[in-house]
Amino acid sequence: xxxxxxxxxxxxxxxxxxxxxxxxxxxxxxxxxxxxxxxxxxxxxxxxxxxxxxxxxxxxxxxxxxxxxxxxxxxxxxxxxxxxxxxxxxxxxxxxxxxxxxxxxxxxxxxxxxxxxxxxxxxxxxxxxxxxxxxxxxxxxxxxxxxxxxxxxxxxxxxxxxxxxxxxxxxxxxxxxxxxxxxxxxxxxxxxxxxxxxxxxxxxxxxxxxxxxxxxxxxxxxxxxxxxxxxxxxxxxxxxxxxxxxxxxxxx
Amino acid sequence: xxxxxxxxxxxxxxxxxxxxxxxxxxxxxxxxxxxxxxxxxxxxxxxxxxxxxxxxxxxxxxxxxxxxxxxxxxxxxxxxxxxxxxxxxxxxxxxxxxxxxxxxxxxxxxxxxxxxxxxxxxxxxxxxxxxxxxxxxxxxxxxxxxxxxxxxxxxxxxxxxxxxxxxxxxxxxxxxxxxxxxxxxxxxxxxxxxxxxxxxxxxxxxxxxxxxxxxxxxxxxxxxxxxxxxxxxxxxxxxxxxxxxxxxxxxxxxxxxxxxxxxxxxxxxxxxxxxxxxxxxxxxxxxxxxxxxxxxxxxxxxxxxxxxxxxxxxxxxxxxxxxxxxxxxxxxxxxxxxxxxxxxxxxxxxxxxxxxxxxxxxxxxxxxxxxxxxxxxxxxxxxxxxxxxxxxxxxxxxxxxxxxxxxxxxxxxxxxxxxxxxxxxxxxxxxxxxxxxxxxxxxxxxxxxxxxxxxxxxxxxxxxxxxxxxxxxxxxxxxxxxxxxxxxxxxxxxxxxxxxxxxxxxxxxxxxxxxxxxxxxxxxxxxxxxxxxxxxxxxxxxxxxxxxxxx
Numbered sequence: 001x002x003x004x005x006x007x008x009x010x011x012x013x014x015x016x017x018x019x020x021x022x023x024x025x026x027x028x029x030x031x032x033x034x035x036x037x038x039x040x041x042x043x044x045x046x047x048x049x050x051x052x053x054x055x056x057x058x059x060x061x062x063x064x065x066x067x068x069x070x071x072x073x074x075x076x077x078x079x080x081x082x083x084x085x086x087x088x089x090x091x092x093x094x095x096x097x098x099x100x101x102x103x104x105x106x107x108x109x110x111x112x113x114x115x116x117x118x119x120x121x122x123x124x125x126x127x128x129x130x131x132x133x134x135x136x137x138x139x140x141x142x143x144x145x146x147x148x149x150x151x152x153x154x155x156x157x158x159x160x161x162x163x164x165x166x167x168x169x170x171x172x173x174x175x176x177x178x179x180x181x182x183x184x185x186x187x188x189x190x191x192x193x194x195x196x197x198x199x200x201x202x203x204x205x206x207x208x209x210x211x212x213x214x215x216x217x218x219x220x221x222x223x224x225x226x227x228x229x230x231x232x233x234x235x236x237x238x239x240x241x242x243x244x245x246x247x248x249x250x251x252x
Numbered sequence: 253x254x255x256x257x258x259x260x261x262x263x264x265x266x267x268x269x270x271x272x273x274x275x276x277x278x279x280x281x282x283x284x285x286x287x288x289x290x291x292x293x294x295x296x297x298x299x300x301x302x303x304x305x306x307x308x309x310x311x312x313x314x315x316x317x318x319x320x321x322x323x324x325x326x327x328x329x330x331x332x333x334x335x336x337x338x339x340x341x342x343x344x345x346x347x348x349x350x351x352x353x354x355x356x357x358x359x360x361x362x363x364x365x366x367x368x369x370x371x372x373x374x375x376x377x378x379x380x381x382x383x384x385x386x387x388x389x390x391x392x393x394x395x396x397x398x399x400x401x402x403x404x405x406x407x408x409x410x411x412x413x414x415x416x417x418x419x420x421x422x423x424x425x426x427x428x429x430x431x432x433x434x435x436x437x438x439x440x441x442x443x444x445x446x447x448x449x450x451x452x453x454x455x456x457x458x459x460x461x462x463x464x465x466x467x468x469x470x471x472x473x474x475x476x477x478x479x480x481x482x483x484x485x486x487x488x489x490x491x492x493x494x495x496x497x498x499x500x501x502x503x504x505x506x507x508x509x510x511x512x513x514x515x516x517x518x519x520x521x522x523x524x525x526x527x528x529x530x531x532x533x534x535x536x537x538x539x540x541x542x543x544x545x546x547x548x549x550x551x552x553x554x555x556x557x558x559x560x561x562x563x564x565x566x567x568x569x570x571x572x573x574x575x576x577x578x579x580x581x582x583x584x585x586x587x588x589x590x591x592x593x594x595x596x597x598x599x600x601x602x603x604x605x606x607x608x609x610x611x612x613x614x615x616x617x618x619x620x621x622x623x624x625x626x627x628x629x630x631x632x633x634x635x636x637x638x639x640x641x642x643x644x645x646x647x648x649x650x651x652x653x654x655x656x657x658x659x660x661x662x663x664x665x666x667x668x669x670x671x672x673x674x675x676x677x678x679x680x681x682x683x684x685x686x687x688x689x690x691x692x693x694x695x696x697x698x699x700x701x702x703x704x705x706x707x708x709x710x711x712x713x714x715x716x717x718x719x720x721x722x723x724x725x726x727x728x729x730x731x732x733x734x735x736x737x738x739x740x741x742x743x744x745x746x747x748x749x750x751x752x753x754x755x756x757x758x759x760x761x762x763x764x765x766x767x768x769x770x771x772x773x774x775x776x777x778x779x780x781x782x783x784x785x786x787x788x789x790x791x792x793x794x795x796x797x798x799x800x801x802x803x
Contacts, residue, residue, distance in 0.1 A: 011275065013803075048649045051803055066793035075650035082640035088574040092548040101650040110550035127545040129577070 001026045001153055001184035002047065006056035009042050009208075016042040018208045020056070026152070029185040031199030033192070036242055037164055039208040040188045041081055044157045046185065048078045059071060061152055075103065077146030081157040081188075083138040087131035091141050094130060102149035109148075116144040120167065136162035143171060155179065156187040162196060172198060185251055196232040206240050253357050257365040283731050290738045302392045317495045323385065324487035328601035333587075335374035340580065341723040342370040343419070343531075344426060344484045344538035353535065363527035367520075371415035377729045381413055386494075393498055402497040405491055406509045409516035411796065413486045416519045423523065427530035430537025433511025436579040440586070486512060524626055545737030563652045567660040572638075575664075580724075584631065592672060595624060600683050607685070608759065615755050620692050621676040622701045622744035625669060626737060633665040633709025634736050635727040637799065638718045654800050658710050658792070666706040673702030689758050697751055700780075704787045705740055712736040712790025714799040743787045750779040761783070 009017045017039040019222050024030040034040050044058040045051035047058050049069045058065040060072035085094055095113045104112075117126045120140040130138065139162045146154060154175075160168050175185055175198060193204055196216065203213040212222050216232065223238040272280070342368045352362045367507045386403050389395065493508035555565040555572070576583055599617070604610045611729025637658070638649060647657055677698040681691040727733060753776040760766030 002272060050645060052801055070651045070653060073649060076649075078645070078649045080645050082642070085646065086570065086574055086643050088577040089570070090546050090548060093546075093573065096548060096550060096648075097566055097570050098646070100562055101647075103562065103651075106550065106552070113550070127547055129546075132540075136546075221351050 001028075001029075001061060002186055003059035004047070004056065005059070007043070007046060007053055007058060009039075009051065010054045015208050017046070017053075020205075020210055021212070022203065023093060024153075024184045024186050026182045027179050028183050029179050029199045030203065031189065031195035031202040032186060032188045032205065033190075033195060033202060033236060034205035038122035038205040040205055041157055042077075042208075043205070044080075044155055044188055046157070046184075048155055049078065065110075075151055076155060076175055077149065077154045079139070079142050079146060079154075079159045080163070081161070083135070083136055083142040083162075084143065085130050085133075086108050086219055087129060087132055090127050091117060091133070092126040093132065095145055097165060098145040098147050102151075104149050112148060113144075116147055119170070134162075136164060136167065139163060140167055143149045143174075145176070152183060154185045154187075156185065156189075158189060159187065160189065160191055192232045192236055204236065204239050212239050225243035253361040254364050255362060257352075257357070257502070258368075259541060261365075261369075270486070278730065283735050284370045285641065286738055287734055290734075291380070291384050294784050295387050298385045298388035299391055302410065303389050306392050311636040316392075317717065320389070320494060321488060322387075323382070324410075324491050325485065327382060328410070328487040330378050331375045331411060331414035332417045334378065335415040336368060336421060337418075337580070337583075338723060339367070339370045339415075339419045339422035340373040340426075340483075341725075342366050343422060344371065344535055346723075349535065353532075358528075359531050360524055361410070363531050364524060367415075367419050367523065367527075370419055371412055373723065373725045373729060374415050374418065375411040376732075381408065382390035382407075384674050389494075389498065395498055399497055402509075403494060405504075406493045406497075409509075409512040410486050410490045412516045412799060413519055415511070416523055420519075420523050420526075423527060423530060423534060426534030426537060430533055440579060440582050486515065489515075505543065535766055563656055564660055564663075567652075567657065568639050568664060571664045582779075588628065591624070592675060595621070595676065596683065607687070608762070610684040611686045611690040611772050612755075612759075614681050614684045614690050614694055615682045615751070616748070617676070618697045618701065618751070619697055619744055619748045621673065621680070622705075622747065623678070623741070625673055625698075625702050625705050626740035626744060628669055628672065629665075629705040629709040629740060630728055631724075633661070633669070634713045634733055635708050635724050636661040636665060636710065638716075638721055638727045639724070641719055643719075644719045654714075655796055658714055658796060658799070659782070661713070662706055665709060666703060668701060669706050670702045674697045690755070693751065693755065693758075694770045696800075697747060700784060701744060701747055704743060704784055707788040708736060708739055708743070708791045711788075711793075711795035712739065714795030717799060718800055739787075739791070743783070746783050747752060747780070750776055750783060 002022070004020050004022040007017060007020040007022075008015065020043060022030075027034060032040055034042070042051065044147040046053045047060070047065070049065050049072065052066070058072075063072040063075070065072045086097075089097065094114055095116065096109065099109050099113070100106075114123070114126075117123045120139060120143065122137060122144070125133065130141070133141065139159070143159065159171060163171060172194065175187075179185055179200075187195075187199065201213065201215055202219060203210050204219070205211070212219055214222070216235075219232075219235050219239070223235045302316055302319075305319070306312045308315060318541045330694060346366060349362070349366070352365070386400065388662050390399055485530075489512055493505050493512070496502070496504040497510065514521070553565060553569045566646065576800070600615060604613060621749070631679070677695040680686075681694060712732055712735060716730065716735070718727060718730065718732075721727050721730075753770040754773050757766065757768050761768050
């Protein structure tokens with residue numbers, strides 16, 4: 001479904017992403033972890049056609065993003081790290097706009113939009129301008145937008161940021177249900193608990209390189225935290241080197 | 253604290269330059285050179301004009317200073333209008349205000365920082381254009397660098413005073429009407445009154461006064477030349493200071509300059525004092541969105557009935573909806589309507605007594621109306637791509653081609669601009685009773701100029717996109733905006749040049765002093781086609797490529 005082949009991106013002399021190879025299969029939820037500045041968002045931008053790779057290629061549902069971007073984008077839905085939307089459109093109008101861009105038939109769109117607004121508890125706000133929405137409400141609206149066109153692939157960059165606990169739970173259930181139906185989900189997150197509970201496989205990136213990739217058990221085996229029962233946080237810190245802050249904490 | 257805030261600006265500036273790549277250095281140097289060329293061209297034009305005025309016996313100098321006063325009055329009004337528009341976004345909607353407002357920084361410091369930014373963006377470009385004029389005065393009157401230093405000492409308080417009017421109005425508006433709905437209504441009415449005032453000033457026919465033939469006696473004319481131009485406004489104080497510096501009356505100069513500085517300190521100081529009490533109320537009100545339920549029927553859109561194609565139609569609908577819901581655009585539409593009326597009124601009042609002269613002015617109207625269209629293009633077409641702002645990801649990640657986005661922006665912009673172009677051409681030709689050949693030529697030329705200005709606007713807008721900008725004036729006054737405006741001016745100039753040949757042959761034929769040459773007409777037509785091909789294809793292609801690769 002998603003295939004990254006030797007993907008790389010440099011900004012001048014700085015390599016933000018180097019030689020990234022990855023495949024995410026239908027029905028799989030892939031967690032993409034890494035410290036700030038590791039290259040996760042750059043990867044997401046290259047996957048979704050927002051950024052041109054310096055090397056390698058991105059295949060989305062078999063379509064090369066560089067050669068056939070329209071077909072590749074049609075198969076995909078993106079939730080960016082910051083849900084900026086048109087402030088002068090209402091929630092319902094935004095959904096109609098997105099639906100039309102992705103070729104959702106007008107017949108039935110009204111019903112589907114009203115269903116999605118209700119699901120995300122946005123019905124009372126559906127007729128208000130987006131400039132009056134909070135961050136979490138905009139995040140939910142963007143999620144509703146991608147569910148409207150039912151993509152085969154979801155690319156999510158920190159999808160839980162700003163969501164209240166109830167909406168967070170709803171979104172997690174939606175992801176699991178979509179994966180059951182065969183949707184491939186690529187998710188960047190800093191919330192290790194979510195990655196641990198939702199993701200079938202996890203990749204850890206640091207300094208633009210993927211240093212580990214596999215199931216939780218495979219990662220545990222590869223890390224220094226080999227004891228059974230160690231959580232993803234311990235594995236993540238042992239792989240990315242997070243223990244050195246303890247001396248700094250003493251000086252705080 | 254203000255020092256810290258200003259230092260961050262200086263640091264941002266040096267960091268930006270410090271991170272330029274070799275390509276960016278070369279590109280900006282090329283644009284800088286183009287800008288310098290444009291300023292030099294302006295200087296040359298001013299020099300020719302002032303040189304001519306200086307040759308007029310007795311009243312040459314009087315005319316020079318009268319012109320200076322009128323130019324400064326125009327500068328003052330332009331900076332006031334510009335600061336009205338800039339202050340609203342800079343003072344109340346800047347991205348960094350959330351950070352500054354929650355930091356332990358006094359409101360006055362934040363106001364100082366933001367109002368100075370607003371004053372700078374509202375005035376720098378208008379101010380820059382005065383420099384070639386001052387340099388022309390210096391050349392004509394043989395004044396040394398001391399005169400330029402005298403100008404530099406007097407100019408900043410003038411600009412600050414002008415910007416303070418707009419900033420003060422906006423500050424009070426948001427304080428008195430914190431509710432967004434009321435504020436919008438007041439904003440539109442203020443713009444409407446500004447348009448009416450502008451119209452009234454114009455309809456009072458001030459040009460009568462600078463035309464000696466319009467006044468009955470020479471003494472009356474001389475009285476006018478010596479009379480102050482709006483004596484209570486800072487533009488007159490600056491004009492007087494500049495005149496006195498040129499005449500070596502340094503005491504009078506110092507008095508005026510001190511007056512300007514004192515007035516600037518008092519007016520701006522009052523604003524800063526006022527800001528401590530009212531700024532936060534306005535800022536808080538600006539955070540509240542207008543709550544007003546709108547229902548969307550999910551019916552076939554008017555755009556879909558016309559265009560059919562789905563993505564293009566929905567993009568156009570989005571553009572129309574978001575544009576007309578933004579009240580800031582309404583004020584500008586009102587100003588444009590006022591501008592068109594004033595333009596046509598000015599044409600109607602031109603003292604033209606022969607049919608030939610009228611036809612000639614009708615042809616030259618392609619140039620002046622072209623400049624008006626270029627100014628509209630800079631305000632509406634060029635920023636269209638950048639105004640997608642941080643929502644750009646929605647379009648970029650959607651299954652649509654960059655070319656389609658550009659075509660939609662072109663269509664949205666071309667409809668009003670071509671309508672204005674047609675109105676200006678048809679009405680001018682009707683007012684001037686231009687002959688059939690001239691009417692057809694100018695209508696065709698202006699429609700093409702309008703289209704080329706739109707195509708270049710979208711092309712240059714795509715070539716210089718800035719999705720993080722928070723103020724439309726920052727887009728207009730950016731390097732890209734400057735290049736676009738320069739390209740438009742050159743294009744309009746070349747259009748006049750290539751169409752001059754058939755026009756000249758037409759006149760020669762009418763007066764019986766020459767004959768129509770099909771060969772010359774063919775060359776002219778080919779030149780016109782080549783000019784339009786370059787003007788439309790080059791920026792569009794480069795812009796599209798740049799937007800596709802934008803990072």
